[in-house]
Amino acid sequence: MKLALHGGSPTLPETHEFVWPRLTARHKDAVNALLDRTELSYYGREGESEVLEGMWSRRLDGRHTLALTSGTAALHSAFYALGAEPGAEVICPTNTFLATLMPLVQTGATPVLADAEEDTGNIDPASIRAAITERTVGIVVTHLWGHPCEMGEIMKIAEQHGLWVVEDCSHAHGATYEGREVGSIGDAAAISFQSAKLVFAGQGGLFATRDREVFERAVLLGHFRVRAQQDCTTDLSRYASTGFGLNYRMHPLAAAIARVSTEDMDELITQRHARLSRLTERLSAIPGLKTPVTRPGCHRGAYYGYKLRLSEEWLSVPMPQLVSALQAEGLDVHKPGSAPLHTTAFFTDETVPVFQSHEVPRRRYKQGDFPTAERVWSQSLSLPTFTFPDEAPVVEAYADAFEKVYTNLTSLKDDQ
Ligand SMILES: Cc1ncc(COP(=O)(O)O)c(C=O)c1O
Structure with missing residues (x-):
């Protein structure tokens, strides 16, 4: 099937916008x-x-x-x-x-x-x-x-x-x-x-x-x-x-x-885990997608943020283009917002004007200082933290869209 980015029909008929919270x-x-x-x-x-x-x-x-x-x-x-x-x-x-x-x-x-x-x-x-x-x-x-x-x-x-x-x-x-x-x-x-x-x-x-x-x-x-x-x-x-x-x-x-x-939280956690477990089940079947791990002895509770790691195969297409292709399919996906803090101006600038009369106590850093954090961030893609039972069909559609983009990776590469 042709990608929506290339003129095909989008996986979701209307662009999905993740909405949180829902007030009761x-x-x-x-x-x-x-x-x-x-x-x-x-x-x-x-x-x-x-x-x-x-x-x-x-x-x-x-x-x-x-x-x-x-x-x-x-x-x-x-x-x-x-x-x-x-x-x-x-x-x-x-x-x-x-x-x-x-x-x-x-x-x-x-x-x-x-x-x-x-x-x-x-x-x-x-x-x-x-x-x-x-x-x-x-x-x-x-x-x-x-x-x-x-x-x-x-x-x-x-x-x-x-x-x-x-x-x-x-x-x-x-x-x-x-x-x-x-x-x-x-x-x-x-x-x-x-x-x-x-x-x-x-x-x-x-x-x-x-x-x-x-x-x-x-x-x-x-x-x-x-x-x-x-x-x-x-x-x-x-x-x-x-x-x-x-x-x-x-x-x-x-x-x-x-x-x-807070009264609702345990029930919401249960619901969120049900949706995200299904998302993980579907996405982990697609080559090159690393779904979030949960180590033995740990429970993710509120699970604020579902971050997918993309393999080299996926990243043979530049991340902005992958995001555009997925968004064109109707998905609410994006690059995670917080880049590693050592790469931000507060930590890289020669001086920072926090105080008028003295420098703020600070260590300076540069790109490359924390390679694992940089790699994790650069390979990560944010998906919605689906929670509610009525979002179950949207979870399936997201997985379908990832499958579709995977089968069309070559055509995205050819765009470059
Ligand atoms: C990890 C983390 N710490 C702290 C905060 C700050 O919380 P608030 O926005 O309530 O000040 C946030 C919030 O967005 C966060 O994600």
Whole structure:
């Protein structure tokens, strides 16, 4: 069959546009109930924020939890509260969304990047070890696209060197590593509830930690007066009347939406896995397509992002042309958005104007420094994270379109 790009009929009669999230009547009722009561801000530990924090505390092995304005705020709170400070270095994945490490800039600590593992794209424990210096204080990891990092090895490295570990769980709500839910393994965790995530608030995030004093420091960074007075039980309570400078309180409407989607999350995870397992079954039968791996002992939970790796055979056609051919078939596919961070201007420019009077603490990098992360990124293609039963036929159509493009690779090569 002729490719749509070459004038044939597209596999999907209408271009498929992946839509997430789907709001339910329960989300709307929860928001309307707050609007009816004019419940539009919280100063203490109360209302929908408190309910949300309780739900996540139960999931995360009883950890102290704090609902915040965003995942970025949660990462900033984690770094600040654990002691990322000027002169300190924190080891971070280069292969992640920028917010995993950019809040370090606001603490004065230096992000030190590490390479990725070939199969999962997650931070490579061997690269973490190689990056440790006498200034290293901590490690942040992202459970990329829902796949848990190698936490056994990472926690061992942290213990050997006296480092703390922050888990960025923004892609991996409900994922488990050796039976433990991610976010309950490291010293602290940050979760984004931005609206593309499985558990969504619109904008929102959550901080979690097992350490009382770390929790209280995070409270003081983003809260003052009532909430800080309720939560600060150590000597830090002296500062409850002022806090330490920011307002990171989650909006009640966002908390209500996040609370309802947290109630739904286990069912949504089950549905997403059913759709994506079928997608994997179909795509893995096509030569040269490497479907996402899941290592033994791991569960991908929210599975934020389905990234296909393309073989050399496929990549004999340039990626932009493959994307055009698949899009012409009606597919919503694209190159993953986040290039490895060591290739971005923040890490490659000679100077970066973050501060007016001094250079931002920073290591500089160049293309080629982290070859595995670069390879993983350059060979990856993003597909939708199908979830709902009514998307089952679309999953079949996507696989049909990949089969069609594969059988026509030669004609795409001839275009060049
Ligand atoms: C891995 C990761 N970390 C952090 C964030 C930041 O979350 P937010 O957008 O809620 O600030 C995101 C979100 O998009 C993310 O994908």
